[in-house]
Amino acid sequence: MKHIISLLMENESGALSRVAGLFSARAYNIESLTVAPTEDATLSRMTIVTSGSEDVIEQIIKQLNKLVDVVKVLDLNDGRYIERELMLVKVKATGIFRDEMKRMCDIFRGRIIDVADGSYTIEVTGSSSKLDAFLEALDKSAILETVRTGASGIGRGDRILKV
Amino acid sequence: MEDRTSPHSHQISGAEILIRCLQEEKVKFVFGYPGGAVLHIYDEIFKQDAFKHILVRHEQAAVHAADAFARATGEVGVALVTSGPGATNAITGIATAYMDSIPLVVISGQVPAPAIGMDAFQEVDMVGITRPCVKHNFLVKDVKDIAATIKKAFYIAATGRPGPVVVDIPKDITAHFAKFEYPASVEMRSYTPIIKGHSGQIKKAVKLLLEAKRPMIYTGGGVVLGNAAEELIQFARKLGYPVTNTLMGLGGYPSTDNQFLGMLGMHGTYEANMAMQNCDVLLAVGARFDDRVIGNPGHFFSKDRTIIHVDVDPSSISKRVKIDVPIVGDVKSVLTEMNELLIAETKTPDAGDIKSWWQQIDTWREKKSLVYKNSTEVIKPQYVIEKLWEVTKGDAYVTSDVGQHQMWAAQYYKFDKPRRWINSGGLGTMGVGLPYAMGCQLANPTAQVACITGEGSIQMNIQELSTCHQFRLPIKVILLNNRYLGMVRQWQEFFYENRYSESYMDSLPDFVKLAESYGHVGMNIVNPADVEGALKEAFDMKDRFVFMNFITDQTENVFPMVPNGKGLSEMILAGEE
Ligand SMILES: Cc1ncc(C[n+]2csc(CCOP(=O)(O)OP(=O)(O)O)c2C)c(N)n1
Numbered sequence: 001m002k003h004i005i006s007l008l009m010e011n012e013s014g015a016l017s018r019v020a021g022l023f024s025a026r027a028y029n030i031e032s033l034t035v036a037p038t039e040d041a042t043l044s045r046m047t048i049v050t051s052g053s054e055d056v057i058e059q060i061i062k063q064l065n066k067l068v069d070v071v072k073v074l075d076l077n078d079g080r081y082i083e084r085e086l087m088l089v090k091v092k093a094t095g096i097f098r099d100e101m102k103r104m105c106d107i108f109r110g111r112i113i114d115v116a117d118g119s120y121t122i123e124v125t126g127s128s129s130k131l132d133a134f135l136e137a138l139d140k141s142a143i144l145e146t147v148r149t150g151a152s153g154i155g156r157g158d159r160i161l162k163v
Numbered sequence: 164m165e166d167r168t169s170p171h172s173h174q175i176s177g178a179e180i181l182i183r184c185l186q187e188e189k190v191k192f193v194f195g196y197p198g199g200a201v202l203h204i205y206d207e208i209f210k211q212d213a214f215k216h217i218l219v220r221h222e223q224a225a226v227h228a229a230d231a232f233a234r235a236t237g238e239v240g241v242a243l244v245t246s247g248p249g250a251t252n253a254i255t256g257i258a259t260a261y262m263d264s265i266p267l268v269v270i271s272g273q274v275p276a277p278a279i280g281m282d283a284f285q286e287v288d289m290v291g292i293t294r295p296c297v298k299h300n301f302l303v304k305d306v307k308d309i310a311a312t313i314k315k316a317f318y319i320a321a322t323g324r325p326g327p328v329v330v331d332i333p334k335d336i337t338a339h340f341a342k343f344e345y346p347a348s349v350e351m352r353s354y355t356p357i358i359k360g361h362s363g364q365i366k367k368a369v370k371l372l373l374e375a376k377r378p379m380i381y382t383g384g385g386v387v388l389g390n391a392a393e394e395l396i397q398f399a400r401k402l403g404y405p406v407t408n409t410l411m412g413l414g415g416y417p418s419t420d421n422q423f424l425g426m427l428g429m430h431g432t433y434e435a436n437m438a439m440q441n442c443d444v445l446l447a448v449g450a451r452f453d454d455r456v457i458g459n460p461g462h463f464f465s466k467d468r469t470i471i472h473v474d475v476d477p478s479s480i481s482k483r484v485k486i487d488v489p490i491v492g493d494v495k496s497v498l499t500e501m502n503e504l505l506i507a508e509t510k511t512p513d514a515g516d517i518k519s520w521w522q523q524i525d526t527w528r529e530k531k532s533l534v535y536k537n538s539t540e541v542i543k544p545q546y547v548i549e550k551l552w553e554v555t556k557g558d559a560y561v562t563s564d565v566g567q568h569q570m571w572a573a574q575y576y577k578f579d580k581p582r583r584w585i586n587s588g589g590l591g592t593m594g595v596g597l598p599y600a601m602g603c604q605l606a607n608p609t610a611q612v613a614c615i616t617g618e619g620s621i622q623m624n625i626q627e628l629s630t631c632h633q634f635r636l637p638i639k640v641i642l643l644n645n646r647y648l649g650m651v652r653q654w655q656e657f658f659y660e661n662r663y664s665e666s667y668m669d670s671l672p673d674f675v676k677l678a679e680s681y682g683h684v685g686m687n688i689v690n691p692a693d694v695e696g697a698l699k700e701a702f703d704m705k706d707r708f709v710f711m712n713f714i715t716d717q718t719e720n721v722f723p724m725v726p727n728g729k730g731l732s733e734m735i736l737a738g739e740e
Contacts, residue, residue, distance in 0.1 A: 009353070010353050013302075014290060014294075014302075017291070017294065018294060021294050021295055025295045055481070055485075058481065059478065059481075059482060062477050062478035063478050065477070065478075066476070066477075066478050068298065068299040068319060068351075068353060068354050069299075069353050070353055071352055071353040163352060
């Protein structure tokens with residue numbers, strides 16, 4: 001099953017490679033990984049999307065906690081959470097496609113952020129599955145380029161991951 | 164050459180700071196090898212005498228020797244190597260220590276900070292290379308950080324589940340100046356090892372154990388590393404339950420005690436493996452259910468039992484085997500609490516149940532799975548170990564390499580004390596034996612130290628004969644020379660229809676002459692009748708290094724054996740092949 005794991009880590013050089021190295025060394029899946037500093041510049045916040053059986057997820061959490069630089073780990077799937085990912089898609093926007101793309105973009109509450117003669121660049125935000133659905137909905141041949149940030153996640157309500 | 168800028172008053176160089184840190188940590192020995200990137204450090208070593216530097220002949224041996232020093236004493240071992248090839252030579256040693264959770268601080272030189280990333284001479288990304296085989300590592304980027312980093316390194320290495328920590332220091336940093344202030348303590352919000360176990364879980368565990376009909380205590384290296392042997396003995400004796408140790412756990416419970424069933428696992432005794440398989444309540448302490456211990460996990464689970472697991476590392480719990488009662492904590496602290504509960508407890512185990520369980524165990528013991536056929540013609544390796552145990556009165560520090568000789572040493576030398584059996588259990592590194600013996604002998608100058616080895620393994624760090632001479636280490640090498648990479652040959656005999664692919668050791672040196680050329684005593688022992696006398700003679704030479712070359716039976720195999728992928732109760736016994 002897919003799990004979203006959030007963690008806070010000392011913002012030291014090499015922090016990312018410790019986490020990435022752990023996943024490859026122990027053959028854990030990694031669907032996406034995002035990392036950036038927080039309002040506290042000494043901390044990095046990471047969101048890892050992974051999948052595996054409950055046993056594997058339990059091991060992943062334990063192994064992450066074992067990393068000396070990791071301050072806190074939270075499996076967002078243990079409670080209610082919100083997941084968001086940002087995607088930029090460059091699509092063909094010529095002839096009949098031009099209106100069609102605009103409509104699709106509206107349906108998915110995307111925004112056209114760049115317009116060129118033959119193309120639009122669309123920004124869409126949402127859960128990763130919503131972004132998947134948007135790509136599905138598009139005519140494959142119309143997609144020129146996609147770039148996704150990977151998911152970020154946060155607990156709902158007073159579920160807070162902080163030191 | 165970089166500029167060594169002149170100091171303000173109260174300032175000392177990074178190299179001197181490092182030395183002062185090691186003094187603060189009360190380091191007795193630094194095992195190392197010099198080179199360009201650590202020359203400033205070596206210059207400071209020259210000027211001090213707080214610790215002794217042991218010049219090895221290969222960096223791998225420096226790390227192994229520091230590792231053995233840590234295993235034998237419980238203190239943090241320290242090694243020092245130069246950048247590039249010095250650093251890469253240290254890797255096997257670091258990985259070996261990592262797999263067995265040994266507290267080490269390995270200091271490596273690095274090219275000057277401005278040269279990092281420029282493919283400079285003798286540059287290697289030490290932090291990157293060692294990341295998967297250290298507990299933690301650091302690259303020091305400022306002379307002002309040296310002291311705090313070394314303090315953290317020792318703290319991390321020794322606490323929680325111990326392990327090696329690498330500190331990589333660029334050469335220019337050791338030349339820069341700063342004020343020396345050694346932190347009194349360390350606080351790390353990201354690293355807070357758990358010591359005390361959960362009291363409710365501990366109570367539950369004791370209750371389960373008291374109600375058990377077929378209880379079993381299985382302990383590993385954690386009991387030795389956690390200095391919990393006494394607490395374990397008290398606990399096991401109070402209950403009268405059977406105990407087994409893993410390869411790493413030997414000495415954690417006295418081998419000559421009647422409650423001891425011997426080592427378990429791939430080459431464990433029949434009774435230990437059968438009791439492990441058939442018990443109804445299993446207490447695992449500082450052990451990790453690894454593949455060499457429980458065999459096929461599916462087979463292990465074909466029997467129902469309740470498992471209690473005490474370990475300082477939460478990630479060791481429920482990793483290979485689902486645990487019913489997990490207890491995360493320092494094994495010494497948890498066992499102490501369990502002992503207190505037992506003393507206060509009025510309930511006792513059901514005498515009838517325990518008696519019939521012991522009767523069952525005794526029938527397994529009757530298989531005498533460690534009996535071998537001795538010979539008057541050719542030296543049996545098991546016989547050498549038995550005699551070694553007698554001659555050293557069971558009180559030696561015994562190191563081993565990896566192979567058949569290691570398993571015979573574990574099976575036939577009965578360890579009654581912790582920290583006496585020093586071997587590479589996790590990584591299984593051939594070549595550790597001699598440097599391990601060096602670390603043990605330096606830690607205990609007057610103790611008897613025996614290195615049990617094979618002719619394959621000993622040649623992997625044979626150059627250390629020179630170090631042993633330089634420091635006058637009176638180690639006794641017990642070479643069980645079967646002219647084969649015996650453990651490989653055994654697998655080829657069992658599983659590859661006797662196709663002995665590259666497992667014959669040809670062109671062996673004359674070990675006696677070799678030992679003599681390094682200034683040691685060499686002995687060839689060919690006749691079984693000479694084994695005991697030769698051992699006595701060797702151990703009587705209290706101040707000499709003696710290399711004993713026992714020419715042993717080439718065809719001897721290690722039994723019992725649980726073949727790879729089989730279950731614990733599916734052992735091959737001697738005479739059943
Ligand atoms: C560095 C290293 N290389 C290879 C192996 C694989 N290996 C395990 S046991 C063994 C044979 C060891 O032979 P020897 O030292 O002569 O001991 P024996 O088994 O004959 O007692 C080998 C090659 C290993 N464990 N370590």
